[in-house]
Amino acid sequence: xxxxxxxxxxxxxxxxxxxxxxxxxxxxxxxxxxxxxxxxxxxxxxxxxxxxxxxxxxxxxxxxxxxxxxxxxxxxxxxxxxxxxxxxxxxxxxxxxxxxxxxxxxxxxxxxxxxxxxxxxxxxxxxxxxxxxxxxxxxxxxxxxxxxxxxxxxxxxxxxxxxxxxxxxxxxxxxxxxxxxxxxxxxxxxxxxxxxxxxxxxxxxxxxxxxxxxxxxxxxxxxxxxxxxxxxxxxxxxxxxxxxxxxxxxxxxxxxxxxxxxxxxxxxxxxxxxxxxxxxxxxxxxxxxxxxxxxxxxxxxxxxxxxxxxxxxxxxxxxxxxxxxxxxxxxxxxxxxxxxxxxxxxxxxxxxxxxxxxxxxxxxxxxxxxxxxxxxxxxxxxxxxxxxxxxxxxxxxxxxxxxxxxxxxxxxxxxxxxxxxxxxxxxxxxxxxxxxxxxxxxxxxxxxxxxxxxxxxxxxxxxxxxxxxxxxxxxxxxxxxxxx
Ligand SMILES: Cc1ncc(COP(=O)(O)O)c(C=O)c1O
Numbered sequence: 162x163x164x165x166x167x168x169x170x171x172x173x174x175x176x177x178x179x180x181x182x183x184x185x186x187x188x189x190x191x192x193x194x195x196x197x198x199x200x201x202x203x204x205x206x207x208x209x210x211x212x213x214x215x216x217x218x219x220x221x222x223x224x225x226x227x228x229x230x231x232x233x234x235x236x237x238x239x240x241x242x243x244x245x246x247x248x249x250x251x252x253x254x255x256x257x258x259x260x261x262x263x264x265x266x267x268x269x270x271x272x273x274x275x276x277x278x279x280x281x282x283x284x285x286x287x288x289x290x291x292x293x294x295x296x297x298x299x300x301x302x303x304x305x306x307x308x309x310x311x312x313x314x315x316x317x318x319x320x321x322x323x324x325x326x327x328x329x330x331x332x333x334x335x336x337x338x339x340x341x342x343x344x345x346x347x348x349x350x351x352x353x354x355x356x357x358x359x360x361x362x363x364x365x366x367x368x369x370x371x372x373x374x375x376x377x378x379x380x381x382x383x384x385x386x387x388x389x390x391x392x393x394x395x396x397x398x399x400x401x402x403x404x405x406x407x408x409x410x411x412x413x414x415x416x417x418x419x420x421x422x423x424x425x426x427x428x429x430x431x432x433x434x435x436x437x438x439x440x441x442x443x444x445x446x447x448x449x450x451x452x453x454x455x456x457x458x459x460x461x462x463x464x465x466x467x468x469x470x471x472x473x474x475x476x477x478x479x480x481x482x483x484x485x486x487x488x489x490x491x492x493x494x495x496x497x498x499x500x501x502x503x504x505x506x507x508x509x510x511x512x513x514x515x516x517x518x519x520x521x522x523x524x525x526x527x528x529x530x531x532x533x534x535x536x537x538x539x540x541x542x543x544x545x546x547x548x549x550x551x552x553x554x555x556x557x558x559x560x561x562x563x564x565x566x567x568x569x570x571x572x573x574x575x576x577x578x579x580x581x582x583x584x585x586x587x588x589x590x591x592x593x594x595x596x597x598x599x600x601x602x603x604x605x606x607x608x609x610x611x612x613x614x615x616x617x618x619x620x621x622x623x624x625x626x627x628x629x630x631x632x633x634x635x636x637x638x639x640x641x642x643x644x645x
Contacts, residue, residue, distance in 0.1 A: 189235055197242055198263065201249035202628050207605020208252040212244060251628045252607035254637070257412070257440055257466075257573075260626035261474040268529045269474050272522030279520045280512035289509050292524035298531065299465060299479050302445040303438075304458030310485025311462075312514040313523040316476040317439030318357035319516060320464035323480045323491045325361050325404065327462060328433035330490035332403040338493045342366065347373045347400040348435075349391050351383035351418060353411035355437060370398060375405075380567045381414040381614065383407060385422035392430065404433035404461075409454055410441035413612035413621065414566055415573025417441060420456030428459075436460040439478070441571050443470035446540040450547055453570045461487065467527055469625070470572070472542050477523045488514045542627055546572040550624040553634040563638065566619050575612055575619035578645050591618035593645070600644040607637050 176182065200206065227233070247253055249260045277285035279292075292313055300309035314320050325348065329337055333346070346367050350358050352374045362371035373395040376387050388405065395402050405427055407418040420436065427434040436442070436457055442465035444450040445457070457463060462482050468475040482488040489506050492513060512518060531539065550572035557563040557576045566575035577594050579585075585593060598611050598620055612621040622637075 186234065190238065193235060193238060193242075194266075195263075198249055201247050202251070204251050206247075206250075208250045208608040209246045209602060210244065210605070211602060217244065246608060248626060249628060250608075251626065251630060251633045252605075252637075253626055254622040254624055254629055254633070255608040255610045256625075257469045257623050258475050258625060259468055259470065259472045260628065261468075262472045262530060262534065264534065265473050265526050265530045268526040272525045275522065275525075277522060278518070279522065280518045282509045282511075284519075285511075285522060288522045288524050289511050291528035292511060293508050295524050295527045295531070296479060296481060298536075299442075300481050303442060303454065303460075303463060303465075303481070305463075305481060305483050308485050309481060309483050310488050310508060311479055311481040312488060312511060313520075313527070314476075314478050314480055314515050315517065315521070315523075317355070317437070317464050317466045317478050318360065320439065320466075320478040320480040321355075321357050321406070321435070321437055322361040322364060323515060324435045324462035324464060324482075325358075325365065325406075326491035327482065327487050328404040328435060329365065330493070331461070331487055332431070332433050333401070338490070345371070345398075345400045347371050347395040347398075347402045348404040348406050349373050349375050349388060349395070349402060349432075350406040351375050351377050351408060351411070353377050353381045353383075353413060353416060354406060354408050355412045355439065358406050358437065367400075370395075370400070373400070373402070377416070381411055381416035383418040383423065385419055385426060388423070388426045402430075402432065404435055406435045406437055407460075409436050409438040409457065410571045410573065412440065412573075414575050414614055415440070415569050415571035415623075416567065417453040417570050420454065420459065422456075424456050424459035433462070434460045436463045438463050439466040440469050440573070443467075443539075443543050444547075444571070446536070447543050447547070449544060450570075458483075470543050470546060471527075471539050472627075473526055473530065477527060492516065545627045546624045546629075549629055549631060549634060550574055550622070552631045553622065553624075553637070556634060556638060560638065562642065566614050572624040573621065574623075575614060575621045577619050578641055580645060587617060594618045594620050597641055597644055601640060604640065604644065606640050607633075609637075 248258060277288050279285035279288050282289050295313065296311045314323060329346065347370065348362060350372050359372040363369065373391050375383050375391045378384050392402055405423055407420055407423050410417045424434055442463060445454055460483065462480065465479045465481065467473045467477040467479065486506060550569055554565060554569050554574055557565050562579055562581050563576050564579055578597055594611060595618060598609060601607055601609060610621045612619055
């Protein structure tokens with residue numbers, strides 16, 4: 162391609178930044194997305210069009226192989242939409258991401274345009290103030306007092322790592338951050354915890370045994386009576402145990418660990434209590450469902466994903482510390498070219514409390530939505546998702562050809578189809594679930610996941626989208642029966 166003359170390059174650049182062109186293009190894209198949403202809500206088309214990855218890649222030209230053309234941007238967005246897993250489709254009952262509120266996406270867009278990185282206050286003044294307000298509000302929902310603080314991060318995995326780094330610094334008994342670790346450490350965590358907890362301790366160099374596994378009960382909840390034994394085993398193994406990580410709730414089965422008993426244990430043994438509430442902390446918003454979080458106010462730290470049950474776009478996670486000063490212990494980095502040493506632990510020093518340096522304006526999305534749509538809307542969303550999940554649980558329980566793994570406390574449900582009058586071996590029954598799931602996804606009528614619990618395979622739904630209704634669930638069971 163010939164190199165354009167300098168003035169042509171400038172003209173091109175200026176055109177690409179032109180506000181009028183942005184207005185026109187923005188109008189077209191919003192119209193495209195609004196039409197998409199209308200179709201998705203109406204259940205138009207398959208939830209997911211499963212496509213072979215190599216076929217998809219092969220059909221996508223390498224960058225630089227096409228001449229920039231008018232309309233290309235919208236055409237490409239159309240292709241992305243066509244291949245998406247449609248989270249606004251009522252039949253999306255799969256992974257734990259929300260169907261974002263359309264307005265929250267506009268907030269996200271404005272955050273992207275302003276591109277204020279938030280590493281320091283000057284690079285995101287209002288972003289920083291909004292982050293404080295969001296954290297205060299979330300802290301209040303789980304019973305943390307005035308002194309609580311924290312940080313917003315990109316995702317629950319990073320959130321859990323952040324909290325565990327603070328736990329290590331708080332409980333090690335020496336300055337691990339500066340000196341490095343003197344010996345192997347561990348946290349106690351149930352066999353149902355999300356893999357990111359093990360990943361976090363392995364990132365900290367504790368190895369696989371750094372996540373000492375506590376067995377669970379018949380409802381997949383951590384067994385408090387087994388904590389003592391697991392602690393002793395880890396200590397006998399030469400490890401310094403620092404914390405218990407409780408799941409509120411677990412990923413596969415949606416089970417809530419008993420926080421009161423775990424908090425008693427932590428108090429008795431001077432351990433940090435971290436609650437992984439990535440999925441379930443949002444139940445705190447509902448008087449009807451919050452009882453499963455009883456004791457969460459006794460945690461030292463809590464991770465809470467706003468992109469799971471609070472209808473915000475991924476990713477948007479709060480890491481909350483009951484004692485706000487602890488939030489500075491995860492990362493005690495000095496950087497004179499960036500951080501203001503004269504006010505090292507003020508609330509507005511966001512960049513000192515997260516792994517991220519430049520960070521997207523997550524707070525802008527959360528604050529503008531909570532304030533403009535009203536917190537009540539978010540409570541209503543949580544309750545709607547829970548009601549529909551419980552409807553499915555009741556239908557499964559009442560049927561003679563489906564069974565539940567356990568009655569759900571969250572909007573996550575594991576169940577399976579058990580063909581009538583046929584004696585399948587456990588392995589055949591597992592294979593039957595896997596086949597059913599594949600067939601269901603290929604039919605395009607719904608998208609669900611699967612999970613192994615105690616070695617057996619279950620179909621798994623997580624109701625994430627308020628467009629998913631009781632009718633969707635009745636239809637889901639009918640579809641599964643027909644495919645079986
Ligand atoms: C309990 C729990 N913790 C942590 C995570 C990880 O969160 P993220 O995907 O936001 O990193 C998940 C994700 O599903 C989860 O269910």
